[in-house]
Amino acid sequence: MERLTQPHSLLCLLALSLRLFLIAYGQYQDSRMEVKYTDIDYHVFTDAASFITQGESPYNRSTYRYTPLLAWLLTPNVYFTAVFGKILFVVCDVLSGMIIYRILCLQGLQSETACRFSSLWLLNPLPMGVSSRGNAESILSALVLSTLLCMETRRLTLAALFYGLSVHMKIYPVTYALPIALSLHRSAPTAEGGERRWKSLIRFIRGFFNKDLLLFASVAGGVFCSLSALFYHMYGWEFLYETYLYHLTRRDIRHNFSPYFYMLYLTADSRWSCLLGLAAFLPQLSLLCVASLAFHRHLAFTCFLHTAIFVSFNKVCTSQYFLWYLCLLPLILPHLHLSVREGLMLLLLWFSAQVIKHDLNLQFEAFLSVESALMCFLCSQALWLGPAYLLEFKGLNTFLWVWMAGLLFLIINCFILITLVVHYKPAHNTQRLKVE
Amino acid sequence: MYLVLFALLVFSTCHCLDNNEENQDPCGLLRQWIETSSMSVDLNKEGYHRELTTTVELSPDAFSNVRVLLVYRWPRGVYVDPFQLASMSAQRDWQILLDSAIDLELPAHQTSGFVTFVYPGLSKLTSGPLKVTIPVHGRYHMPSSDGEAFTFITIEAPELLLRTETCTRLSSLEPHAVVNAPCTVNNLTTCGWVQIQQNQMIGPISFQIPVGDGSLVVPVCGGTLLITLICCVALTKYMWKHRIVDA
Numbered sequence: 001m002e003r004l005t006q007p008h009s010l011l012c013l014l015a016l017s018l019r020l021f022l023i024a025y026g027q028y029q030d031s032r033m034e035v036k037y038t039d040i041d042y043h044v045f046t047d048a049a050s051f052i053t054q055g056e057s058p059y060n061r062s063t064y065r066y067t068p069l070l071a072w073l074l075t076p077n078v079y080f081t082a083v084f085g086k087i088l089f090v091v092c093d094v095l096s097g098m099i100i101y102r103i104l105c106l107q108g109l110q111s112e113t114a115c116r117f118s119s120l121w122l123l124n125p126l127p128m129g130v131s132s133r134g135n136a137e138s139i140l141s142a143l144v145l146s147t148l149l150c151m152e153t154r155r156l157t158l159a160a161l162f163y164g165l166s167v168h169m170k171i172y173p174v175t176y177a178l179p180i181a182l183s184l185h186r187s188a189p190t191a192e193g194g195e196r197r198w199k200s201l202i203r204f205i206r207g208f209f210n211k212d213l214l215l216f217a218s219v220a221g222g223v224f225c226s227l228s229a230l231f232y233h234m235y236g237w238e239f240l241y242e243t244y245l246y247h248l249t250r251r252d253i254r255h256n257f258s259p260y261f262y263m264l265y266l267t268a269d270s271r272w273s274c275l276l277g278l279a280a281f282l283p284q285l286s287l288l289c290v291a292s293l294a295f296h297r298h299l300a301f302t303c304f305l306h307t308a309i310f311v312s313f314n315k316v317c318t319s320q321y322f323l324w325y326l327c328l329l330p331l332i333l334p335h336l337h338l339s340v341r342e343g344l345m346l347l348l349l350w351f352s353a354q355v356i357k358h359d360l361n362l363q364f365e366a367f368l369s370v371e372s373a374l375m376c377f378l379c380s381q382a383l384w385l386g387p388a389y390l391l392e393f394k395g396l397n398t399f400l401w402v403w404m405a406g407l408l409f410l411i412i413n414c415f416i417l418i419t420l421v422v423h424y425k426p427a428h429n430t431q432r433l434k435v436e
Numbered sequence: 437m438y439l440v441l442f443a444l445l446v447f448s449t450c451h452c453l454d455n456n457e458e459n460q461d462p463c464g465l466l467r468q469w470i471e472t473s474s475m476s477v478d479l480n481k482e483g484y485h486r487e488l489t490t491t492v493e494l495s496p497d498a499f500s501n502v503r504v505l506l507v508y509r510w511p512r513g514v515y516v517d518p519f520q521l522a523s524m525s526a527q528r529d530w531q532i533l534l535d536s537a538i539d540l541e542l543p544a545h546q547t548s549g550f551v552t553f554v555y556p557g558l559s560k561l562t563s564g565p566l567k568v569t570i571p572v573h574g575r576y577h578m579p580s581s582d583g584e585a586f587t588f589i590t591i592e593a594p595e596l597l598l599r600t601e602t603c604t605r606l607s608s609l610e611p612h613a614v615v616n617a618p619c620t621v622n623n624l625t626t627c628g629w630v631q632i633q634q635n636q637m638i639g640p641i642s643f644q645i646p647v648g649d650g651s652l653v654v655p656v657c658g659g660t661l662l663i664t665l666i667c668c669v670a671l672t673k674y675m676w677k678h679r680i681v682d683a
Contacts (some may be wrong), residue, residue, distance in 0.1 A: 283668035294679030397646035
């Protein structure tokens with residue numbers, strides 16, 4: 001009983017009731033108004049679940065491009081009530097907030113401070129809206145955060161289980177494998193005196209073969225492979241294609257926030273297309289490696305950087321990708337050393353821009369530390385939105401402007417990331433390398 | 437001239453016969469509809485997302501058992517979104533059948549045209565003209581090589597087809613052609629429909645959408661790769677400089 005009156009429990013209850021209220025409101029809006037509250041994808045999930053209850057493949061519902069596990073989870077939508085899935089997503093959403101709180105406490109934050117930062121997720125209108133509209137992203141954020149929590153408490157088997165599951169649900173956390181492996185890496189003692197380069201390389205590689213890492217790899221790999229094998233057995237090639245290959249091979253040349261959009265559109269049919277695709281992939285790959293090597297001691301920050309880099313440098317970029325790293329933000333904010341004014345401004349902008357972005361389908365990255373950069377960022381949003389609107393809805397040829405705005409977006413995203421990297425100063429256990 | 441006169445003669449004869457035998461001839465009413473029906477087509481909105489509105493007027497009004505079908509032959513430059521159509525099913529009183537699966541993402545030159553069969557609802561048949569508004573979306577086109585900023589997409593007016601359950605001797609309705617098409621939206625067995633020969637009068641509708649400028653391929657690729665490289669190098673430099681190592 002005492003626990004229930006603790007500020008954090010109250011916060012979670014408030015967050016849950018707000019979300020449940022939104023679900024109820026959504027039901028009202030759906031029945032009364034022409035513009036529906038429920039996400040179109042939610043109907044896709046429900047249709048897929050009803051195929052499952054009839055003993056058929058969920059992929060009979062076209063555009064169902066997720067794991068069958070999701071459709072299985074949502075079969076109560078058909079048997080009991082159509083809002084079951086939304087309640088599940090909302091519970092996962094609140095659970096994510098609770099995990100954020102737990103991780104922050106483990107990182108050494110005071111309970112009150114941890115509360116404040118976890119409320120950035122729990123009381124944030126964006127995840128609230130997204131999960132109550134029936135978008136399944138919250139399951140993934142709960143899984144990714146659970147992985148991080150278990151890594152923090154060194155419960156590796158459980159962490160591997162969650163990690164395997166999250167890669168099964170959506171393919172992008174696969175990039176976290178590198179920082180996780182590096183954080184479990186055990187370097188063997190250095191030999192006295194000078195060591196040859198190839199010898200130290202071998203020693204470094206040998207460091208990967210330790211009990212923890214092998215345990216993690218085999219459990220995570222086992223979960224992923226056995227789920228894939230099970231569903232391949234049940235639904236065949238269609239499962240592999242729709243769940244994984246479609247997302248990997250997707251080539252959409254229609255305008256999006258990616259800096260590569262115009263280049264890939266203009267060269268779509270040329271023989272250089274493959275080469276340019278590779279050229280676009282290399283910066284992404286090298287940055288992911290560098291981020292892992294530089295920050296793997298701080299897994300949450302590395303995962304955040306990974307997702308931000310992956311999204312900013314991706315060949316296709318839509319607004320929902322932003323949600324992937326939103327849940328990691330509260331974990332890194334406490335370690336950013338910014339002035340109160342800067343912090344407040346950042347927060348204000350962050351909230352407002354999220355709302356703007358969600359309404360206008362804008363790509364929004366995040367948080368700057370300096371005011372001029374904030375202005376710059378707002379301008380770039382308008383810059384992208386303007387030409388993109390004129391192109392799509394007015395039929396004006398603004399391809400060149402959309403392209404330049406996309407590039408500006410990338411520059412600003414990088415600027416934000418650099419600012420974060422510079423101001424990220426975790427308080428305990430580690431210290432910054434003094435290069436000078 | 438003689439041909440027109442002859443046609444008029446045929447029509448008027450038919451009409452006389454029709455009036456005389458209306459009670460006996462189940463095709464009489466159908467013939468009346470065929471001869472008096474009219475259709476118009478409009479394209480609304482701008483950019484890639486348009487609305488094609490087809491208005492059909494039939495008289496006389498008493499069409500308890502006439503069936504109407506509009507056949508659209510879409511060019512490869514556009515698509516209709518089956519999911520959008522499904523989501524608006526509560527607001528519309530017509531039903532639609534697609535002849536093939538539609539990929540929403542392919543550019544125009546990698547796909548082909550398709551046919552939709554649209555069945556206007558019978559419930560509203562007694563009040564005013566039939567109105568069907570279909571949202572159409574332009575596909576991306578191949579970039580131009582000659583610096584042209586736009587390309588034209590031409591949509592043909594739909595074919596208007598009619599049939600009744602009672603009139604089975606469709607051949608008696610010449611000179612109107614009889615074509616086979618699905619009987620209803622749920623029933624793929626084909627029925628004979630009478631095609632109204634008037635869409636020649638309605639010209640095709642065209643609209644323009646922007647295309648990429650192929651002559652800019654070198655600066656665009658160069659600029660993109662340069663900026664991404666600079667961003668990549670800067671980010672790498674700062675990440676490495678501020679990396680965190682063990683205490």
